[in-house]
Every structure is written in C-alpha cells, then in structure tokens.
Amino acid sequence: MTSDQPSPFTTGLSGPAPEMSVSRDLVKRGLLVLPLLCLVAGVIWGMNGAYSCAFAVALVLLNFLLAALIMAWTAPISLALMMGASLFGYLARLGLIFLAVLVVKDFSWVSLQALGCTIIVTHLGLLFWELKYISASLAFPGLKPGKQESSPVQP
Amino acid sequence: MEVLARLAAAAADPAEAKNIAAAGSAGFAYGLAAIGPGIGIGIIFGNAIEAMARQPEAAGMVRTTMFLGIAFTEALALIGFVVFILLKYA
Numbered sequence: 001m002t003s004d005q006p007s008p009f010t011t012g013l014s015g016p017a018p019e020m021s022v023s024r025d026l027v028k029r030g031l032l033v034l035p036l037l038c039l040v041a042g043v044i045w046g047m048n049g050a051y052s053c054a055f056a057v058a059l060v061l062l063n064f065l066l067a068a069l070i071m072a073w074t075a076p077i078s079l080a081l082m083m084g085a086s087l088f089g090y091l092a093r094l095g096l097i098f099l100a101v102l103v104v105k106d107f108s109w110v111s112l113q114a115l116g117c118t119i120i121v122t123h124l125g126l127l128f129w130e131l132k133y134i135s136a137s138l139a140f141p142g143l144k145p146g147k148q149e150s151s152p153v154q155p
Numbered sequence: 156m157e158v159l160a161r162l163a164a165a166a167a168d169p170a171e172a173k174n175i176a177a178a179g180s181a182g183f184a185y186g187l188a189a190i191g192p193g194i195g196i197g198i199i200f201g202n203a204i205e206a207m208a209r210q211p212e213a214a215g216m217v218r219t220t221m222f223l224g225i226a227f228t229e230a231l232a233l234i235g236f237v238v239f240i241l242l243k244y245a
Contacts, residue, residue: 013214016215071222079204087197101240127226
C-alpha cells in the first residue's frame with residue numbers, strides 16, 4: 001500500500017447508516033406479521049407454540065437490530081473496526097441467541113419445534129421481503145415501493 | 156475429571172454412551188455449520204470494503220447490499236443452530 005492511499009485503519013464512512021433504515025424496516029415488517037405467525041404457530045403447536053413463536057420473532061428482530069447497530073456505530077470510526085466488530089459480532093450474536101434459547105428451553109411455555117421453525121422462517125422471510133424493496137430501489141430509485149405516489153418517475 | 160468420570164460411567168451404560176455421542180455429534184455439527192457462514196461473511200466484508208474504497212460515492216448502496224448479504228449468510232448458521240437445538244433437546 002502506497003502512502004497516498006487511505007488506510008482502512010483510519011478511514012471511516014461518514015453519512016447516514018443505511019443498515020439502520022434496513023433493520024428498522026425489518027422490525028416494522030416483523031411486528032406487522034407477528035400476530036399472523038403466532039396464530040399459525042398456535043394452530044399447529046397450541047398456546048405454547050404461539051408463545052414460543054413470539055419469543056423467536058423477538059430474538060430475530062433483536063438480532064437484526066444489534067447487527068445494524070454494531071455496523072452503524074463502528075463505520076464512522078474505521079473500516080477495519082467495522083469489519084472486526086461485525087465478524088466478532090456475528091459470533092457474539094450467535095452466542096446470545098444460543099444463550100437465550102438455553103435459558104428458556106426448560107420453561108413450560110416453550111415448544112422447541114415452534115421456536116426453531118419460527119427463527120428460520122422469520123429470518124429468511126423478512127430478508128426476502130426486504131430484498132424486494134431494496135432491489136427495486138437500487139435498480140430504479142424512483143420506483144421505490146411505497147414512494148410511487150409521492151415521487152413519480154420522470155421519463 | 157468430571158468428564159472422565161462420566162465417560163467411564165458411559166462405557167458401562169450403553170444408553171448413556173449413546174446420549175453422550177449424540178450430544179457430541181450435535182455440537183460438532185453446529186460448529187461445522189457456523190464455519191461456513193463465518194468464511195462467507197469474511198468474503199462479503201472484504202469485497203464490500205474493496206468496492207467502497209474504489210467507489211466511495213457508492214458506499215451507501217454497498218453497505219445496504221452488504222448488510223443483506225451478511226444476514227442471508229447468517230441464516231445458514233441459524234439453520235445449523237436450530238437443527239442442533241432440535242437434535243439435542245427436542
């Protein structure tokens with residue numbers, strides 16, 4: 001690396017943090033579908049399933065928020081710190097999820113099948129849902145869903 | 156020492172030996188399931204930082220797609236975790 005190139009150890013990213021808005025979107029959508037997920041889990045696994053489903057959705061949403069917070073907090077400081085914090089954050093978040101499940105696994109209201117299935121379905125479902133909006137707004141910013149009425153595309 | 160004592164007891168009891176082997180296998184599988192996403196997240200980050208260094212004006216777009224890519228990669232680890240939990244405790 002030559003001296004005129006910026007060092008990743010000292011270069012930070014200024015400006016707004018897009019991952020925070022993505023994670024806020026994910027949380028909003030997660031809260032939106034929470035009753036439906038609890039209803040489905042309740043029908044399949046009973047009341048314990050519904051409670052476990054709510055707990056799993058809370059875990060997934062907190063995981064998204066924590067990941068975004070770590071990136072948004074470290075990005076203005078330095079790129080290297082952001083990379084390190086995100087990689088170790090990945091391990092820490094997995095550990096936290098493991099710990100959270102380990103703590104509640106013996107409670108009477110926990111159905112492990114419902115908990116596990118909801119974690120996977122919610123995580124992937126919310127991401128694919130968000131991906132649709134991100135793809136549309138990255139390809140054609142004017143076509144961002146939900147903003148069409150306020151900012152029509154100019155030909 | 157406690158582990159050795161349990162292993163010695165397990166040698167005499169096949170059911171206990173089976174339980175210990177199942178727990179060890181589930182833990183090993185979870186560890187393996189976490190390695191792949193760890194490598195994947197490293198690759199995503201490396202390439203994203205290179206992209207931001209080349210085109211700083213596109214940093215917002217890169218960060219958005221990087222965040223989603225990391226979350227998708229993390230799903231693999233979560234699937235491994237759920238399989239581990241179901242095998243071990245359900």
